[in-house]
Amino acid sequence: MTDALLVALEQTIHHPSYEEASNRLTEAVSIARSIQGSAIFLSGPTRCGKSQLLRDTQAKLGQPPELSNDLLALSGLEGASDFVIGSIPTKPNSKTLITAMLExxxxxxxxxxxxxxxxxxLCFAVRDKGIRVIALDECSHCAERGAHLSKRGATDHFKWLIDQTGITLILAGLPKFQSLIDENEQLRDRTLSTIELNPYSWSSGSDATGFATALSEALCNLQAAGAHLDFGFEDMVVRLYGVTGGRIGMMVRVLQVAVLKMKSQTLTFKDISDGALTLTQKSLNARHLFETEVPQKIDLVRAYIRVMQDAGLEVTPESLADLEALEAA
Incomplete structure (x- = not known):
């Protein structure tokens, strides 16, 4: 049964923030294709669902390469897609960056x-295989200390590929990559408006509802796969928000570990608590969030601010609790 539950958690959760980013990305790819190539930056903190969004967009927009059936057969590309996904390695240099695109x-x-x-x-392969979209995850590795590329050097490779092939290049990663785009005027002018997939803010009523909606869908998927639930939903929304800082990808990860700890067909409060403790460092204070009667709003606001600040994103206080948490950060 565990395998079935884990498969259930692999299903995409269509929560409001994800749907907005998905619609914007679909529109951006359509526009980029129509103007013969552009870059698109998909930005967000880790575990917010960017990689899942890339896979879903590939499944939705990918088409067989525009080659004749005879050429497809001769080239061994039957069943291939003109939308491919790769990942940029840590500490990239010119060769490893281009190799990632080749792979x-x-x-x-x-x-x-x-x-x-x-x-x-790379240029020949893109044309020969009829590739129209390359999505590269972890693009922010190009902006990290230790990268063996100058900021200009990294972005010039992307600009060159767009100019040579007319391809659409989706670059997904942490917000720090934005500075590389902004500092290279040639890539900046070839990049459509940045698409953000950020965590939900507890201080926003609609965001809190969005997080609860996502958890509800994940739990419904588990129930459809045969699991029984033994905890209060509203109580669990608050505790899981505190652990994840509003990140849906992280929420799913906690549930995955909780499923691995199940002793029966029933997913319990203790399973999820143990999953959160197993998955997080002490600094995230998961034990406190699951041991107290009800976590306080300040705990939830702090969790969100920590995620945003770790990603290098600014937080605008919307309440006294926000201001207090920011001052303590």
Missing amino acids: AVGVKAGPSQSAHDLQAR
Whole structure:
């Protein structure tokens, strides 16, 4: 039964923030294709659902490459998609960055090839395989300390690929990547308006409802897979918000670990508490959030602010609790 429950948690949760970002990304890809190539930055803190959104968008928009059936058969591309996904490695340099894009389009790079040769192969492969969209996750690795590329060097590779092939390049990662776009005027002018997928803020009534909606859908998926639930829903909304800081991807991760700890078909308060404690560091104070009668609003606001500040995002206080939490941060 555990496997069935884990599969149930892999289903996309169509909560309001996700749907808004999904609609914007779908529209942006359509526009980029119509103007012969652009970059699109999908920004958000870790565990907010960016990778899931890329996979869902690929499934929705990906089409067979625009090649004849004979060419598809000869090239072995039957069942292939013109929308591919890759990931940028940590501490990238020119060769590993281009290699990541090559691997996304299904080409293995030779270890002795120069960055210039790899660029030529990438350009040829994109045209030869009929690729129209490349999505690259973890693009913020290019903006981290230790990257073996200058900020200009990293973004120039993206600009070059767009100019040479007319491709749509989706760059997904932490908000710190925004500075690279802003500092390279040529890439900036080729990049559509940034799409944000941020955590829900407890101080916003609609956001709190959005988080509860997402949890409700996840729990319904578990019940449909055969699980029974033994805890209060509204109480669990508050506790899981405190642990996750409003991030739906993190909420699902806690539920996944909780499922692994189940001793029967019933998912209990203790299973979720144990899952949260297993998954988080002491600094997140999950034990306090699950041991107190009801976490206080200040605890929830602090959790959200911590996530936003870790991602380098500013928080505008909307209440006295927000202001108090910001002053203590």
